[in-house]
Amino acid sequence: MSDVILRVDDEDELYRRVFRGHFHSDGTVMPIAFRVSGQPDNHISVDLAKLTTPEQTLAGGRRPASGYGLGLLVARHPRSLEFEVNHAPSEGNYAHTLIEGENTMVKCQLLAEGTTVVRRPPPTG
Secondary structure, three states: OOOOOOOOOOOOEEEEEEEHHHEOOOOOEOHHHHEEOOEEOOEEEEEEHHHOOHHHHHHOOOOOHHHEEEEEEEOHHHHHOOOEEEEOOEOOEOOEEEEEOOOOHHHHHHHHHOOEEEEOOOOOO
């Protein structure tokens, strides 16, 4: 099954790990969550929600889940910004999906505005 590429429908939900420092004080997601080294990310990694759980997405990164919250985008939103959204399984993560295309600072802002926070990062202690 892991070699099967699925179609991502406009209604499909996508999970995005969001670093604790990329949340506004009101709990919303900052545009920096869609940048790499300060520049707009043209290859945004997300997980196709119907193939995973919030816990699996949070645990799936290279850094500990304790430093991250979880955002949710509906595939229709990045597509409305002229991104492609395609299932792109990776080794160990069949749910991996990419939001790809020419990104800009304005699109980073719009992606952030279109992200619903599913889980805020745990408090630092």
